[in-house]
Amino acid sequence: MVRADRFRILTGGTGLLAPLALLLIVTVLVQQAWPAIVHFGPGFLTGRVWNPVSLNFAALPYIYGTVASASIALVIAIPVGIGVALFLAEPGQAGLRGAIGIAVELLAAIPSVVYGLWALFVMGPFVFKALETPLNNRFGSFPLFSGTARPTSLFTAGLILAVMVLPTLASISREVIRAVPGGLREASVALGATWWETTWRVILPAARAGIFGAVVLALGRALGETIAVTMTIGNRAQISPALFEPAYTLAAVIANEFTEATAPLHTAALVELGVVLIGVTLTVNLSAQLLLRASADARP
Secondary structure, eight states, X not given: OHHHHHHHHHHHHHHHHHHHHHHHHHHXXXXXXXXXXXXXXXXXXXXXXXXXXXXXOOOHHHHHHHHHHHHHHHHHHHHHHHHHHHHHHSSSOHHHHHHHHHHHHHGGGXXXXXXXXXXXXXXXXXXXXXXXXXXXXXXXXXXXXXXXXXXXXXXXXXXXXXXXHHHHHHHHHHHHHHTSOHHHHHHHHHTTOOHHHHIIIIIHHHTHHHHHHHHHHHHHHHHHOOHHHHHHSBOOOOOOSOTTSOBOOHHHHHHHHGGGOOSHHHHHHHHHHHHHHHHHHHHHHHHHHHHHHHHHHHOO
């Protein structure tokens, strides 16, 4: 009994390390950003001007770029990732499925700077010629496709983020789908359901919570990505509904300006951007958890 109590205390203490580490990080960041927090107040989150010369800083364009690029990435990656997971989770053709599964997982081992170089010199120019320019020429009157198409844009950054979060989304979703009891599949097929009906009405609803968790993890990766986004998003602090216009993210502006920040207020403002990034990530994750719980409670 004593050993069980000690083990429970040990595991409980270990489990507390993660939230304590997060609390410590936030505390240190808030301490370093306090001069900017006091100086700019709530207007730091709603303003649009970022001028190191006049020491006038605001974060709204960077918040927009961060959320918009991550949203584009999820819109592209979710159907592809779930489709790949469904294919890999099905029995049969072990050699082909194994090779594809290894290839998908190896995508996670590629450094983000390599993704950025590939997107900058290969994917960006290709998307610019094959997709952005035709859409801009034909549907330029629509806000999403307006502006001037260019290889480095919000859409390019969202696309490379989709590739980067795909391994996380596909791998976790595959394991969740594999964990669905085989009896559910067999019962559905026995009732005359097709493979598509079984997948859509039985497997995916049963695995919904796990897939949603995979989406949240992928979203966290997309919100915090730095190097690849910095190289492809265009790095212009603006808020535009056009997908093909440049934008800027919280992580990118910190990486670009932190080594050049000489004024204490400038440094504090950059650290406050880090606090805002943590806040955005926590808000999105908590909102996702609340949405999942509400959906589970509403299920009959």
